[in-house]
Amino acid sequence: MIQAPPTKTRPTYYEELQARGHSRRDFMKVCTSLAAYMGLEASGVAQIAKAMETKPRLPVIWLHFQECTCCSESFIRSSHPIVSDIILDQVSLDYTETLMAASGHAAEAAMHKTMEDYYGEYILCVEGSVPTGADGAYCCIGGKSAEQILQETAAGAKAIIAWGSCACNGCVQAAKPNPTHATPIHKLVSGKPIIKVPGCPPIGEVMAGVIVHVVTFGTLPELDGAGRPKAFYSKRVHDSCYRRPYYDAGMFVESFDDENAKKGYCLYKVGCKGPSTYNSCGIIKWNNGVSYPIQSGHGCIGCSEANFWDAGPFYRRMQSFPGFGIESNADEIGLMAAAATGVGIAAHAIGTNLRKSKLIDAHINEGKESEQEL
Amino acid sequence: MATHALRRVFVWELPVRIYHWLNALAILALVATGLIIGNPPAIQTGGEAYDNFWFGWVRYIHFIAAYLFFFNFIFRIYWGFVGNKYADWKNFIPTSKAFFKEMWEVIRIDIFLARNKEHMAVGHNPLAGFIYFMTFIAFMVQVFTGFGLYAAMSQSFIAGLFAWVPAFFGGDFGLRQWHHIAMWFFILFAMVHVYLVFYHDYVEGRGEISSMGGGWKFIEEEAFEHDEKLHQEKAAKKRVKS
Ligand code: SF4
Ligand code: SF4
Numbered sequence: 001m002i003q004a005p006p007t008k009t010r011p012t013y014y015e016e017l018q019a020r021g022h023s024r025r026d027f028m029k030v031c032t033s034l035a036a037y038m039g040l041e042a043s044g045v046a047q048i049a050k051a052m053e054t055k056p057r058l059p060v061i062w063l064h065f066q067e068c069t070c071c072s073e074s075f076i077r078s079s080h081p082i083v084s085d086i087i088l089d090q091v092s093l094d095y096t097e098t099l100m101a102a103s104g105h106a107a108e109a110a111m112h113k114t115m116e117d118y119y120g121e122y123i124l125c126v127e128g129s130v131p132t133g134a135d136g137a138y139c140c141i142g143g144k145s146a147e148q149i150l151q152e153t154a155a156g157a158k159a160i161i162a163w164g165s166c167a168c169n170g171c172v173q174a175a176k177p178n179p180t181h182a183t184p185i186h187k188l189v190s191g192k193p194i195i196k197v198p199g200c201p202p203i204g205e206v207m208a209g210v211i212v213h214v215v216t217f218g219t220l221p222e223l224d225g226a227g228r229p230k231a232f233y234s235k236r237v238h239d240s241c242y243r244r245p246y247y248d249a250g251m252f253v254e255s256f257d258d259e260n261a262k263k264g265y266c267l268y269k270v271g272c273k274g275p276s277t278y279n280s281c282g283i284i285k286w287n288n289g290v291s292y293p294i295q296s297g298h299g300c301i302g303c304s305e306a307n308f309w310d311a312g313p314f315y316r317r318m319q320s321f322p323g324f325g326i327e328s329n330a331d332e333i334g335l336m337a338a339a340a341t342g343v344g345i346a347a348h349a350i351g352t353n354l355r356k357s358k359l360i361d362a363h364i365n366e367g368k369e370s371e372q373e374l
Numbered sequence: 375m376a377t378h379a380l381r382r383v384f385v386w387e388l389p390v391r392i393y394h395w396l397n398a399l400a401i402l403a404l405v406a407t408g409l410i411i412g413n414p415p416a417i418q419t420g421g422e423a424y425d426n427f428w429f430g431w432v433r434y435i436h437f438i439a440a441y442l443f444f445f446n447f448i449f450r451i452y453w454g455f456v457g458n459k460y461a462d463w464k465n466f467i468p469t470s471k472a473f474f475k476e477m478w479e480v481i482r483i484d485i486f487l488a489r490n491k492e493h494m495a496v497g498h499n500p501l502a503g504f505i506y507f508m509t510f511i512a513f514m515v516q517v518f519t520g521f522g523l524y525a526a527m528s529q530s531f532i533a534g535l536f537a538w539v540p541a542f543f544g545g546d547f548g549l550r551q552w553h554h555i556a557m558w559f560f561i562l563f564a565m566v567h568v569y570l571v572f573y574h575d576y577v578e579g580r581g582e583i584s585s586m587g588g589g590w591k592f593i594e595e596e597a598f599e600h601d602e603k604l605h606q607e608k609a610a611k612k613r614v615k616s
Contacts, residue, residue, distance in 0.1 A: 246423045306545045306547075342565065
């Protein structure tokens with residue numbers, strides 16, 4: 001049930017965990033593994049623990065727009081549900097469409113209360129893109145368009161976390177021809193720090209790491225040029241891929257049912273986008289570290305990269321070349337251009353001999369004359 | 375039939391010639407390895423991964439050639455300011471109306487093959503110069519996209535300078551595609567370039583091909599006299615004016 005807190009004094013995360021019956025030991029385990037994921041030093045564990053013990057929890061508003069909720073699903077299935085427990089908890093999370101118990105006016109009221117009481121303090125998490133086509137009619141909640149809601153909530157947010165590829169780059173609904181004008185958050189909100197956590201969905205542990213960083217340190221994690229937390233997105237899937245030795249050795253799967261596929265060779269030639277994709281899949285993996293796509297024999301489709309739906313096909317490394325048919329790629333177009341150039345050169349050579357014959361003959365005769373004289 | 379007296383002109387200085395051949399070598403290596411990296415052949419299908427590194431070597435050669443290409447290019451830009459008049463940057467970037475007028479001349483004579491005419495250009499003709507300017511832009515595209523792709527896997531300072539490029543292109547996908555497409559420009563350019571060198575040598579007989587070896591071209595005495603006349607006329611006009 002949603003309960004807007006009565007005063008500004010909120011319990012700390014640790015207090016809430018204790019109230020929920022978690023042991024100190026569980027708490028320390030979470031702090032340790034999060035510190036490891038976040039790439040902190042050993043002392044980072046204590047820092048996280050201390051922050052969780054002393055700081056009152058940050059108010060969080062978590063919005064859902066044009067999306068499939070896979071980010072939330074990923075988050076609540078992270079290997080340390082304690083984190084999602086305290087963030088998505090009925091007490092902690094002030095508003096989220098999919099998980100809150102309240103509905104209708106009560107839910108809206110709770111959100112507005114948080115927005116007013118914690119103006120400039122709350123963290124706004126956004127899942128999904130915002131359709132700006134047809135005046136926003138494609139996604140309306142409580143009589144307001146997604147864009148209206150976003151602008152209203154963003155105004156008082158301390159920082160915004162864009163969860164998943166939808167919020168970061170529009171994902172599938174923004175693929176050509178993008179009929180609803182699905183727009184990522186950073187194109188609509190300016191003047192607020194935005195953390196992009198792309199992926200379809202992002203890895204649950206990554207989401208936990210990001211949010212714990214924000215709530216414990218009160219600062220944004222260090223971001224790269226594209227606005228993603230460096231701790232999780234500075235390496236390509238390819239850089240941490242256990243099949244990398246096969247890549248360097250030039251040993252490739254040629255088709256999914258060949259001998260090489262059975263032997264576990266590199267999936268580069270069957271379309272693996274690992275070399276162009278920045279994510280932690282090779283390290284943190286999925287489903288509590290059980291496996292990840294490449295380990296299961298399927299190439300990376302680049303789900304955390306902008307525009308990955310249009311950068312296909314998924315099962316070929318070379319991108320298709322727009323305007324020349326679905327199957328054409330840069331090499332095929334290049335070969336055609338080279339053939340055309342060759343024909344042009346041949347035509348020019350023939351033309352030269354026809355139209356400049358006098359000139360050429362004169363040179364040749366002059367040369368012959370000199371030859372005789374020597 | 376009158377024969378022409380030819381005078382030896384030193385057109386391409388040694389640094390320009392070295393630049394040219396290093397560039398040719400680097401581009402050849404880059405294109406060959408680039409094509410393999412884009413679409414590796416299935417040559418290694420047995421044995422253990424730790425016994426082999428051929429794809430790694432192909433990429434290694436690509437990266438070394440890229441550094442060579444990059445520094446060579448920087449050097450050539452420098453030489454455009456200190457080299458002789460045929461190496462000067464003004465050969466490439468149009469700075470006057472006359473440049474365009476002469477460019478049209480070249481198009482008329484060498485592309486549309488005006489009957490039995492030849493164009494006199496001792497260094498780069500303006501059309502060629504302008505196309506080289508385009509190639510410099512292609513060089514830049516290749517350097518930026520290439521080092522942009524390389525930055526993520528390199529600790530080097532130089533590659534680090536290009537770390538911002540992927541975000542600018544909206545990620546590695548687009549970057550890789552542009553890098554690949556731009557490669558084809560180099561292939562087409564090389565085809566036309568080699569053909570035209572033969573063409574000029576064949577039609578004009580001034581030693582076009584060998585000029586990139588010894589640096590010499592052989593220009594008819596009349597051309598100097600013609601030039602002399604022009605100079606004198608100009609000087610006379612100036613005198614009249616003053
Ligand atoms: S399977 Fe994909 S990520 Fe792994 S080494 Fe091959 S190309 Fe790279
Ligand atoms: S391996 Fe690639 S496609 Fe799969 S989840 Fe990771 S980033 Fe996304």
